[in-house]
Amino acid sequence: MPNDRDQRLAPMTNLQQYYIEQFLLDAVAKRDPNLLEVRWGTRVDGLHQGRDGVVVELATDTVSYATECDFLVACDGARSRVRQAVGLRMNGTSYEGRYVIVDIEIDLDLPTERLAWFDPPSNPGRTMLMHKQPDNIWRLDYQLHPTEDSEEMIREDKVTPVVAAHLEMMGIDRPWRLIWTSMYRAAAVSLDSYRSDRVVFAGDAAHLVPIFGVRGLNSGFDDAFNLGWKLASVIAGCSPDTILDTYSEERRRAWEVNVTSAMKSTEFMAPPSRGYELMRDAVLSLAKDHPAIATLIDPRQSAPIAYEGSRLNTVTRDEGSFKTGPRPGSPPLECPLIVDGKKRYLTSVLGSDFTLVWSGEGDAPSMVTNELHCAINLGLSVILLTIGAARLLSGTAGQLQTLHAEVVEGRFTELYDAAPSAVYLFRPDGHVCARWRIMRPGDLSNAIDTALGCGKAELS
Protein backbone atom coordinates (compact mmCIF):
# COMPACT_ATOMS: atom_id res chain seq x y z
CA MET A 1 0.00 0.00 0.00
CA PRO A 2 1.35 3.43 -0.87
CA ASN A 3 2.81 4.98 2.26
CA ASP A 4 4.88 8.04 1.36
CA ARG A 5 4.69 11.78 1.84
CA ASP A 6 2.46 12.19 -1.25
CA GLN A 7 -0.47 10.24 0.24
CA ARG A 8 -3.66 11.70 1.69
CA LEU A 9 -4.78 8.50 3.41
CA ALA A 10 -2.61 6.35 5.66
CA PRO A 11 -2.30 2.69 4.71
CA MET A 12 -4.62 0.27 6.57
CA THR A 13 -7.34 2.89 6.87
CA ASN A 14 -10.10 0.49 7.71
CA LEU A 15 -13.82 1.19 8.00
CA GLN A 16 -16.28 -1.45 9.06
CA GLN A 17 -19.33 -2.03 6.91
CA TYR A 18 -21.69 -0.64 9.57
CA TYR A 19 -19.83 2.69 9.53
CA ILE A 20 -19.98 2.86 5.76
CA GLU A 21 -23.71 2.08 5.79
CA GLN A 22 -24.33 4.83 8.34
CA PHE A 23 -22.29 7.35 6.30
CA LEU A 24 -24.31 6.45 3.21
CA LEU A 25 -27.59 6.89 5.10
CA ASP A 26 -26.37 10.25 6.47
CA ALA A 27 -25.61 11.33 2.90
CA VAL A 28 -29.08 10.19 1.75
CA ALA A 29 -30.70 12.24 4.53
CA LYS A 30 -29.10 15.40 3.12
CA ARG A 31 -30.72 14.90 -0.31
CA ASP A 32 -34.15 15.83 -1.63
CA PRO A 33 -36.47 13.04 -0.38
CA ASN A 34 -38.43 13.31 -3.64
CA LEU A 35 -35.30 12.26 -5.52
CA LEU A 36 -33.80 9.72 -3.17
CA GLU A 37 -35.66 7.39 -0.87
CA VAL A 38 -34.73 4.26 1.07
CA ARG A 39 -37.45 1.60 1.27
CA TRP A 40 -36.55 -0.81 4.05
CA GLY A 41 -37.76 -4.38 4.26
CA THR A 42 -38.49 -4.63 0.56
CA ARG A 43 -37.53 -7.46 -1.77
CA VAL A 44 -37.44 -7.80 -5.54
CA ASP A 45 -39.81 -10.53 -6.78
CA GLY A 46 -39.33 -10.07 -10.50
CA LEU A 47 -38.84 -7.63 -13.35
CA HIS A 48 -39.78 -6.99 -16.97
CA GLN A 49 -37.65 -5.02 -19.40
CA GLY A 50 -39.42 -2.86 -21.97
CA ARG A 51 -37.96 -0.66 -24.68
CA ASP A 52 -38.11 2.47 -22.54
CA GLY A 53 -37.70 1.19 -19.04
CA VAL A 54 -37.90 -1.55 -16.45
CA VAL A 55 -40.88 -2.62 -14.37
CA VAL A 56 -39.79 -4.02 -11.01
CA GLU A 57 -42.09 -6.13 -8.82
CA LEU A 58 -41.50 -5.28 -5.18
CA ALA A 59 -42.93 -6.76 -2.01
CA THR A 60 -42.87 -6.13 1.71
CA ASP A 61 -44.30 -8.56 4.27
CA THR A 62 -47.77 -7.07 3.72
CA VAL A 63 -47.90 -5.44 0.27
CA SER A 64 -46.88 -6.30 -3.29
CA TYR A 65 -46.60 -3.61 -5.94
CA ALA A 66 -44.83 -2.76 -9.18
CA THR A 67 -42.75 0.32 -9.93
CA GLU A 68 -41.24 1.68 -13.13
CA CYS A 69 -37.78 3.05 -13.77
CA ASP A 70 -35.63 4.17 -16.70
CA PHE A 71 -32.65 2.16 -15.50
CA LEU A 72 -32.22 -0.39 -12.74
CA VAL A 73 -28.82 -0.67 -11.02
CA ALA A 74 -28.58 -3.99 -9.24
CA CYS A 75 -26.30 -3.73 -6.20
CA ASP A 76 -28.03 -6.56 -4.39
CA GLY A 77 -24.99 -8.61 -3.53
CA ALA A 78 -23.51 -12.02 -4.24
CA ARG A 79 -26.92 -13.75 -4.23
CA SER A 80 -28.48 -11.01 -6.41
CA ARG A 81 -32.20 -11.65 -7.01
CA VAL A 82 -32.09 -9.24 -9.96
CA ARG A 83 -29.34 -11.33 -11.56
CA GLN A 84 -31.48 -14.44 -11.11
CA ALA A 85 -34.56 -12.67 -12.48
CA VAL A 86 -32.63 -11.62 -15.61
CA GLY A 87 -31.36 -15.21 -15.87
CA LEU A 88 -27.62 -14.49 -15.79
CA ARG A 89 -24.85 -16.53 -14.20
CA MET A 90 -21.35 -15.62 -13.04
CA ASN A 91 -18.47 -17.73 -14.40
CA GLY A 92 -14.97 -18.34 -13.05
CA THR A 93 -13.11 -20.28 -10.37
CA SER A 94 -14.00 -21.22 -6.81
CA TYR A 95 -11.26 -22.27 -4.40
CA GLU A 96 -11.36 -25.06 -1.82
CA GLY A 97 -9.56 -23.15 0.96
CA ARG A 98 -11.97 -21.81 3.61
CA TYR A 99 -11.39 -19.12 6.19
CA VAL A 100 -13.25 -18.31 9.40
CA ILE A 101 -13.62 -14.56 9.98
CA VAL A 102 -13.88 -13.39 13.58
CA ASP A 103 -14.26 -9.92 15.09
CA ILE A 104 -13.33 -9.54 18.75
CA GLU A 105 -13.43 -6.53 21.03
CA ILE A 106 -10.20 -6.14 22.97
CA ASP A 107 -8.11 -3.22 24.21
CA LEU A 108 -4.68 -3.70 22.59
CA ASP A 109 -1.71 -1.42 22.20
CA LEU A 110 -0.44 -2.94 18.96
CA PRO A 111 0.47 -0.87 15.88
CA THR A 112 -1.91 -0.51 12.93
CA GLU A 113 -0.63 -3.21 10.61
CA ARG A 114 -1.71 -6.58 9.29
CA LEU A 115 -0.01 -9.54 10.90
CA ALA A 116 0.16 -12.98 9.30
CA TRP A 117 1.21 -16.27 10.87
CA PHE A 118 1.85 -19.35 8.81
CA ASP A 119 1.56 -22.58 10.79
CA PRO A 120 1.75 -20.84 14.24
CA PRO A 121 2.39 -22.94 17.41
CA SER A 122 -0.99 -21.73 18.76
CA ASN A 123 -2.87 -23.32 15.87
CA PRO A 124 -0.64 -25.70 13.90
CA GLY A 125 -1.44 -26.01 10.21
CA ARG A 126 -3.56 -22.86 10.03
CA THR A 127 -2.70 -19.58 8.38
CA MET A 128 -3.85 -16.76 10.65
CA LEU A 129 -4.31 -13.06 9.92
CA MET A 130 -4.96 -10.26 12.35
CA HIS A 131 -5.57 -6.56 11.88
CA LYS A 132 -6.95 -3.57 13.71
CA GLN A 133 -10.32 -1.93 13.09
CA PRO A 134 -11.82 1.15 14.78
CA ASP A 135 -13.29 1.04 18.31
CA ASN A 136 -11.01 -1.64 19.77
CA ILE A 137 -12.25 -4.22 17.28
CA TRP A 138 -9.70 -6.70 15.94
CA ARG A 139 -10.33 -8.92 12.94
CA LEU A 140 -8.88 -12.43 12.87
CA ASP A 141 -9.03 -14.62 9.79
CA TYR A 142 -7.92 -18.22 10.00
CA GLN A 143 -7.81 -21.14 7.66
CA LEU A 144 -9.95 -24.23 8.20
CA HIS A 145 -8.49 -27.70 7.89
CA PRO A 146 -9.95 -29.63 4.92
CA THR A 147 -11.79 -32.06 7.22
CA GLU A 148 -13.46 -29.41 9.41
CA ASP A 149 -17.15 -28.59 8.99
CA SER A 150 -17.91 -24.97 8.12
CA GLU A 151 -21.17 -24.63 10.06
CA GLU A 152 -19.68 -26.21 13.15
CA MET A 153 -16.43 -24.23 13.07
CA ILE A 154 -18.09 -20.80 13.19
CA ARG A 155 -19.94 -21.68 16.43
CA GLU A 156 -18.80 -19.76 19.49
CA ASP A 157 -17.61 -22.92 21.29
CA LYS A 158 -15.30 -23.76 18.35
CA VAL A 159 -14.07 -20.23 17.69
CA THR A 160 -13.24 -19.33 21.31
CA PRO A 161 -10.40 -21.89 21.83
CA VAL A 162 -8.73 -20.92 18.52
CA VAL A 163 -8.75 -17.21 19.44
CA ALA A 164 -7.77 -17.86 23.07
CA ALA A 165 -4.77 -20.00 22.05
CA HIS A 166 -3.67 -17.34 19.61
CA LEU A 167 -3.88 -14.46 22.10
CA GLU A 168 -1.99 -16.60 24.60
CA MET A 169 0.77 -17.27 22.05
CA MET A 170 1.05 -13.51 21.48
CA GLY A 171 1.44 -13.04 25.24
CA ILE A 172 -1.81 -11.09 25.51
CA ASP A 173 -3.64 -11.47 28.82
CA ARG A 174 -6.60 -9.09 28.61
CA PRO A 175 -10.34 -9.62 28.58
CA TRP A 176 -11.92 -10.01 25.15
CA ARG A 177 -15.41 -10.47 23.76
CA LEU A 178 -16.54 -12.28 20.62
CA ILE A 179 -18.51 -9.87 18.40
CA TRP A 180 -19.18 -11.67 15.13
CA THR A 181 -18.15 -14.74 13.12
CA SER A 182 -18.56 -15.80 9.51
CA MET A 183 -17.08 -18.24 6.99
CA TYR A 184 -15.44 -17.38 3.71
CA ARG A 185 -14.43 -19.34 0.62
CA ALA A 186 -12.39 -17.64 -2.12
CA ALA A 187 -14.21 -17.26 -5.43
CA ALA A 188 -13.16 -15.45 -8.61
CA VAL A 189 -16.36 -15.27 -10.66
CA SER A 190 -17.98 -12.58 -12.80
CA LEU A 191 -20.79 -11.90 -15.23
CA ASP A 192 -19.59 -11.69 -18.83
CA SER A 193 -21.27 -8.29 -19.16
CA TYR A 194 -22.42 -5.95 -16.40
CA ARG A 195 -25.19 -4.53 -18.57
CA SER A 196 -28.36 -6.20 -19.78
CA ASP A 197 -30.23 -3.48 -21.71
CA ARG A 198 -31.57 -1.19 -18.97
CA VAL A 199 -30.40 -3.30 -16.05
CA VAL A 200 -26.83 -2.64 -14.87
CA PHE A 201 -24.99 -4.77 -12.28
CA ALA A 202 -22.47 -3.45 -9.75
CA GLY A 203 -20.47 -4.78 -6.81
CA ASP A 204 -20.90 -8.39 -5.66
CA ALA A 205 -24.01 -8.70 -7.87
CA ALA A 206 -21.65 -8.40 -10.88
CA HIS A 207 -18.44 -10.04 -9.69
CA LEU A 208 -16.68 -11.71 -6.76
CA VAL A 209 -12.96 -11.57 -6.00
CA PRO A 210 -10.96 -13.50 -3.39
CA ILE A 211 -10.96 -11.69 -0.04
CA PHE A 212 -7.17 -11.27 0.24
CA GLY A 213 -6.24 -7.72 -0.74
CA VAL A 214 -9.45 -5.88 0.24
CA ARG A 215 -10.89 -5.89 -3.27
CA GLY A 216 -14.51 -6.71 -2.43
CA LEU A 217 -16.23 -3.51 -1.33
CA ASN A 218 -13.40 -1.42 -2.79
CA SER A 219 -14.06 -2.69 -6.29
CA GLY A 220 -17.78 -2.06 -5.65
CA PHE A 221 -16.98 1.59 -4.93
CA ASP A 222 -14.90 1.76 -8.12
CA ASP A 223 -17.95 0.40 -9.98
CA ALA A 224 -20.10 3.16 -8.47
CA PHE A 225 -17.57 5.90 -9.34
CA ASN A 226 -17.41 4.59 -12.90
CA LEU A 227 -21.15 4.12 -13.41
CA GLY A 228 -22.47 7.19 -11.57
CA TRP A 229 -21.32 9.91 -13.96
CA LYS A 230 -22.06 7.83 -17.05
CA LEU A 231 -25.65 7.18 -15.97
CA ALA A 232 -26.06 10.88 -15.09
CA SER A 233 -24.71 11.81 -18.51
CA VAL A 234 -27.18 9.49 -20.30
CA ILE A 235 -30.12 10.83 -18.28
CA ALA A 236 -29.03 14.44 -18.95
CA GLY A 237 -28.90 13.68 -22.66
CA CYS A 238 -25.15 14.31 -22.97
CA SER A 239 -24.22 10.70 -23.78
CA PRO A 240 -25.78 7.92 -25.86
CA ASP A 241 -26.75 4.92 -23.73
CA THR A 242 -23.88 2.99 -25.35
CA ILE A 243 -21.58 4.72 -22.83
CA LEU A 244 -23.02 2.22 -20.32
CA ASP A 245 -21.28 -0.52 -22.33
CA THR A 246 -17.98 1.17 -21.50
CA TYR A 247 -18.87 0.81 -17.81
CA SER A 248 -19.08 -2.93 -18.37
CA GLU A 249 -15.91 -3.05 -20.53
CA GLU A 250 -13.79 -0.98 -18.14
CA ARG A 251 -14.97 -2.65 -14.93
CA ARG A 252 -14.93 -6.19 -16.30
CA ARG A 253 -11.30 -5.67 -17.33
CA ALA A 254 -10.60 -4.24 -13.86
CA TRP A 255 -12.08 -7.46 -12.40
CA GLU A 256 -9.71 -9.53 -14.56
CA VAL A 257 -6.71 -7.55 -13.28
CA ASN A 258 -8.03 -7.78 -9.71
CA VAL A 259 -8.47 -11.53 -9.97
CA THR A 260 -4.94 -12.06 -11.29
CA SER A 261 -3.52 -10.30 -8.22
CA ALA A 262 -6.01 -11.81 -5.81
CA MET A 263 -5.35 -15.34 -7.08
CA LYS A 264 -1.61 -14.91 -6.44
CA SER A 265 -2.41 -13.84 -2.87
CA THR A 266 -4.84 -16.73 -2.48
CA GLU A 267 -2.25 -19.25 -3.71
CA PHE A 268 0.05 -17.99 -0.97
CA MET A 269 -2.54 -17.71 1.83
CA ALA A 270 -4.44 -20.92 1.04
CA PRO A 271 -2.11 -23.08 -1.12
CA PRO A 272 -4.26 -25.02 -3.62
CA SER A 273 -1.82 -27.95 -3.88
CA ARG A 274 1.30 -29.54 -2.42
CA GLY A 275 3.69 -27.63 -4.71
CA TYR A 276 2.31 -24.26 -3.61
CA GLU A 277 2.50 -25.24 0.05
CA LEU A 278 6.07 -26.56 -0.07
CA MET A 279 7.34 -23.58 -2.08
CA ARG A 280 5.46 -21.15 0.16
CA ASP A 281 7.20 -22.62 3.22
CA ALA A 282 10.56 -22.35 1.43
CA VAL A 283 9.89 -18.70 0.55
CA LEU A 284 9.00 -17.90 4.16
CA SER A 285 12.18 -19.57 5.45
CA LEU A 286 14.40 -17.54 3.06
CA ALA A 287 12.50 -14.23 3.06
CA LYS A 288 14.29 -12.64 6.00
CA ASP A 289 17.76 -12.81 4.42
CA HIS A 290 16.76 -12.52 0.76
CA PRO A 291 14.78 -9.37 -0.14
CA ALA A 292 14.25 -10.49 -3.75
CA ILE A 293 12.62 -13.75 -2.61
CA ALA A 294 10.61 -11.79 -0.02
CA THR A 295 8.85 -9.92 -2.84
CA LEU A 296 6.95 -13.18 -3.48
CA ILE A 297 5.11 -12.57 -0.16
CA ASP A 298 3.70 -9.23 -1.40
CA PRO A 299 0.05 -9.29 -0.25
CA ARG A 300 -0.91 -7.24 -3.34
CA GLN A 301 -3.44 -4.95 -1.68
CA SER A 302 -6.18 -3.44 -3.77
CA ALA A 303 -5.23 -0.46 -5.93
CA PRO A 304 -7.26 1.50 -8.50
CA ILE A 305 -6.94 -0.03 -11.94
CA ALA A 306 -6.07 1.82 -15.15
CA TYR A 307 -8.61 1.70 -17.98
CA GLU A 308 -5.91 1.36 -20.61
CA GLY A 309 -7.21 1.08 -24.14
CA SER A 310 -10.69 2.29 -23.17
CA ARG A 311 -12.54 3.90 -26.05
CA LEU A 312 -13.24 6.89 -23.79
CA ASN A 313 -9.52 7.77 -23.75
CA THR A 314 -7.92 10.21 -26.19
CA VAL A 315 -4.31 9.49 -27.09
CA THR A 316 -3.08 12.91 -28.16
CA ARG A 317 -0.25 13.92 -30.51
CA ASP A 318 1.73 14.91 -27.36
CA GLU A 319 1.35 11.56 -25.59
CA GLY A 320 4.79 10.38 -26.76
CA SER A 321 6.50 13.35 -25.12
CA PHE A 322 5.44 12.18 -21.63
CA LYS A 323 8.00 9.84 -20.09
CA THR A 324 6.16 9.36 -16.80
CA GLY A 325 2.90 10.49 -15.17
CA PRO A 326 -0.53 8.84 -15.47
CA ARG A 327 -1.33 7.67 -19.01
CA PRO A 328 -4.83 7.98 -20.50
CA GLY A 329 -7.14 5.70 -18.52
CA SER A 330 -4.98 5.76 -15.37
CA PRO A 331 -6.33 6.71 -11.96
CA PRO A 332 -4.95 9.99 -10.57
CA LEU A 333 -1.59 9.87 -8.80
CA GLU A 334 -1.99 11.33 -5.35
CA CYS A 335 -0.12 14.60 -4.96
CA PRO A 336 0.02 17.24 -2.20
CA LEU A 337 -0.98 20.81 -3.15
CA ILE A 338 -1.56 24.10 -1.34
CA VAL A 339 -4.99 25.69 -1.89
CA ASP A 340 -5.80 28.99 -0.16
CA GLY A 341 -2.82 28.50 2.12
CA LYS A 342 -3.99 25.05 3.26
CA LYS A 343 -2.43 21.71 2.47
CA ARG A 344 -4.74 19.67 0.24
CA TYR A 345 -4.38 16.69 -2.07
CA LEU A 346 -5.16 16.37 -5.75
CA THR A 347 -7.81 13.66 -5.28
CA SER A 348 -9.75 15.90 -2.89
CA VAL A 349 -9.51 18.90 -5.25
CA LEU A 350 -10.74 17.13 -8.41
CA GLY A 351 -14.36 18.09 -9.12
CA SER A 352 -17.37 15.82 -9.60
CA ASP A 353 -17.39 17.03 -13.25
CA PHE A 354 -14.51 17.01 -15.71
CA THR A 355 -11.43 18.80 -14.37
CA LEU A 356 -8.80 20.37 -16.59
CA VAL A 357 -5.48 20.82 -14.83
CA TRP A 358 -3.06 23.31 -16.33
CA SER A 359 0.50 23.56 -15.11
CA GLY A 360 3.31 25.58 -16.62
CA GLU A 361 5.45 28.65 -16.49
CA GLY A 362 3.66 32.00 -16.43
CA ASP A 363 0.00 32.65 -17.16
CA ALA A 364 -2.31 30.05 -18.67
CA PRO A 365 -2.49 30.78 -22.39
CA SER A 366 -5.81 32.18 -23.60
CA MET A 367 -6.14 28.99 -25.69
CA VAL A 368 -6.92 27.09 -22.47
CA THR A 369 -9.67 29.48 -21.40
CA ASN A 370 -11.06 29.71 -24.95
CA GLU A 371 -11.31 25.96 -25.04
CA LEU A 372 -13.06 25.93 -21.67
CA HIS A 373 -15.58 28.54 -22.81
CA CYS A 374 -16.31 26.43 -25.92
CA ALA A 375 -16.89 23.36 -23.76
CA ILE A 376 -19.15 25.25 -21.36
CA ASN A 377 -21.16 26.68 -24.28
CA LEU A 378 -21.77 23.07 -25.33
CA GLY A 379 -23.27 22.46 -21.89
CA LEU A 380 -20.32 20.49 -20.54
CA SER A 381 -19.27 21.00 -16.94
CA VAL A 382 -15.56 21.42 -16.51
CA ILE A 383 -13.51 22.97 -13.74
CA LEU A 384 -10.12 24.56 -14.40
CA LEU A 385 -7.38 23.93 -11.87
CA THR A 386 -4.19 25.91 -12.41
CA ILE A 387 -1.10 24.71 -10.61
CA GLY A 388 2.14 26.38 -9.62
CA ALA A 389 3.36 29.48 -11.45
CA ALA A 390 0.38 29.16 -13.79
CA ARG A 391 -2.29 31.81 -13.28
CA LEU A 392 -5.29 32.84 -15.30
CA LEU A 393 -4.90 35.98 -17.37
CA SER A 394 -6.84 38.57 -15.44
CA GLY A 395 -10.36 39.07 -16.73
CA THR A 396 -10.49 35.79 -18.66
CA ALA A 397 -12.21 33.75 -15.99
CA GLY A 398 -15.77 34.96 -16.68
CA GLN A 399 -18.21 32.14 -15.93
CA LEU A 400 -15.49 29.51 -15.59
CA GLN A 401 -15.27 27.55 -12.40
CA THR A 402 -11.63 27.93 -11.48
CA LEU A 403 -9.30 26.95 -8.69
CA HIS A 404 -5.63 27.67 -8.11
CA ALA A 405 -3.14 25.52 -6.25
CA GLU A 406 0.53 25.91 -5.36
CA VAL A 407 2.91 23.00 -5.78
CA VAL A 408 4.53 21.38 -2.76
CA GLU A 409 8.27 20.77 -3.27
CA GLY A 410 7.82 20.33 -7.01
CA ARG A 411 5.87 17.10 -6.45
CA PHE A 412 3.20 17.78 -9.11
CA THR A 413 5.82 18.59 -11.75
CA GLU A 414 7.67 15.38 -10.97
CA LEU A 415 4.72 12.99 -10.56
CA TYR A 416 2.91 14.29 -13.67
CA ASP A 417 6.02 14.88 -15.83
CA ALA A 418 4.68 18.45 -16.08
CA ALA A 419 7.77 20.46 -17.11
CA PRO A 420 7.84 22.79 -18.94
CA SER A 421 4.05 22.58 -19.25
CA ALA A 422 1.30 19.98 -19.13
CA VAL A 423 -2.48 19.88 -19.44
CA TYR A 424 -4.35 16.92 -17.94
CA LEU A 425 -8.05 16.21 -18.40
CA PHE A 426 -9.63 14.13 -15.61
CA ARG A 427 -13.00 12.38 -15.96
CA PRO A 428 -15.63 12.85 -13.26
CA ASP A 429 -14.43 9.56 -11.66
CA GLY A 430 -10.88 10.97 -11.47
CA HIS A 431 -9.33 8.84 -14.24
CA VAL A 432 -7.13 10.67 -16.75
CA CYS A 433 -8.71 10.68 -20.22
CA ALA A 434 -6.26 12.89 -22.16
CA ARG A 435 -3.10 14.96 -21.70
CA TRP A 436 -1.25 17.50 -23.78
CA ARG A 437 1.85 19.67 -23.62
CA ILE A 438 0.14 22.50 -25.47
CA MET A 439 -3.56 22.67 -26.36
CA ARG A 440 -4.90 23.59 -29.77
CA PRO A 441 -8.39 24.73 -30.75
CA GLY A 442 -10.89 21.89 -30.52
CA ASP A 443 -8.67 19.68 -28.33
CA LEU A 444 -10.74 19.94 -25.17
CA SER A 445 -14.18 19.59 -26.76
CA ASN A 446 -12.99 16.59 -28.78
CA ALA A 447 -11.52 14.86 -25.75
CA ILE A 448 -14.65 15.47 -23.65
CA ASP A 449 -16.86 14.30 -26.53
CA THR A 450 -14.81 11.11 -26.71
CA ALA A 451 -15.00 10.65 -22.93
CA LEU A 452 -18.78 11.06 -23.10
CA GLY A 453 -18.97 8.26 -25.65
CA CYS A 454 -20.08 10.51 -28.52
CA GLY A 455 -16.71 11.36 -30.04
CA LYS A 456 -15.25 10.34 -33.37
CA ALA A 457 -13.12 7.72 -31.67
CA GLU A 458 -16.22 5.67 -31.02
CA LEU A 459 -16.87 5.25 -34.73
CA SER A 460 -13.52 3.57 -35.36
Next chain:
Amino acid sequence: MSVWSRDERERAYTNLCDAVTAAGEDKESLFLARLCLLLMEELGDAEKFEAILAQAQLQSGKGLSRSASE
Protein backbone atom coordinates in the same frame (compact mmCIF):
# COMPACT_ATOMS: atom_id res chain seq x y z
CA MET B 1 22.45 -9.04 -7.95
CA SER B 2 19.10 -10.48 -9.00
CA VAL B 3 18.32 -9.95 -12.68
CA TRP B 4 14.72 -11.10 -12.53
CA SER B 5 11.92 -8.64 -13.08
CA ARG B 6 9.12 -8.90 -10.58
CA ASP B 7 6.70 -10.36 -13.12
CA GLU B 8 9.24 -12.86 -14.41
CA ARG B 9 10.00 -14.04 -10.89
CA GLU B 10 6.32 -14.48 -10.08
CA ARG B 11 5.67 -16.41 -13.27
CA ALA B 12 8.70 -18.65 -12.72
CA TYR B 13 7.62 -19.24 -9.11
CA THR B 14 4.10 -20.25 -10.18
CA ASN B 15 5.54 -22.66 -12.79
CA LEU B 16 7.80 -24.13 -10.12
CA CYS B 17 4.85 -24.63 -7.72
CA ASP B 18 2.87 -26.36 -10.46
CA ALA B 19 5.87 -28.55 -11.35
CA VAL B 20 6.31 -29.68 -7.72
CA THR B 21 2.61 -30.57 -7.55
CA ALA B 22 2.86 -32.41 -10.88
CA ALA B 23 5.87 -34.44 -9.65
CA GLY B 24 3.70 -35.90 -6.89
CA GLU B 25 4.59 -36.22 -3.22
CA ASP B 26 6.59 -39.45 -3.63
CA LYS B 27 8.76 -38.01 -6.42
CA GLU B 28 9.06 -34.37 -5.36
CA SER B 29 12.48 -34.81 -3.68
CA LEU B 30 13.87 -36.46 -6.79
CA PHE B 31 12.37 -33.72 -8.95
CA LEU B 32 13.88 -30.96 -6.79
CA ALA B 33 17.28 -32.75 -6.68
CA ARG B 34 17.32 -32.96 -10.51
CA LEU B 35 16.39 -29.29 -10.72
CA CYS B 36 19.28 -28.40 -8.39
CA LEU B 37 21.79 -30.39 -10.45
CA LEU B 38 20.66 -28.70 -13.65
CA LEU B 39 20.82 -25.25 -12.04
CA MET B 40 24.27 -26.09 -10.61
CA GLU B 41 25.58 -26.89 -14.09
CA GLU B 42 23.97 -23.73 -15.46
CA LEU B 43 25.55 -21.66 -12.68
CA GLY B 44 29.06 -22.97 -13.50
CA ASP B 45 30.67 -21.17 -10.56
CA ALA B 46 32.11 -23.32 -7.74
CA GLU B 47 32.56 -20.46 -5.30
CA LYS B 48 29.05 -19.14 -5.76
CA PHE B 49 27.65 -22.63 -5.51
CA GLU B 50 29.34 -23.22 -2.14
CA ALA B 51 27.88 -19.93 -0.83
CA ILE B 52 24.35 -20.80 -2.03
CA LEU B 53 24.65 -24.30 -0.60
CA ALA B 54 25.46 -22.79 2.80
CA GLN B 55 22.53 -20.38 2.58
CA ALA B 56 20.09 -23.15 1.76
CA GLN B 57 21.13 -25.33 4.69
CA LEU B 58 18.49 -25.59 7.39
CA GLN B 59 19.87 -24.35 10.69
CA SER B 60 17.81 -24.34 13.83
CA GLY B 61 15.64 -21.24 13.97
CA LYS B 62 16.29 -20.34 10.35
CA GLY B 63 14.58 -22.90 8.17
CA LEU B 64 11.10 -24.11 9.03
CA SER B 65 11.40 -26.95 11.49
CA ARG B 66 8.51 -28.72 9.78
CA SER B 67 10.32 -28.74 6.43
CA ALA B 68 13.50 -29.93 8.15
CA SER B 69 11.80 -32.89 9.79
CA GLU B 70 10.08 -34.07 6.63
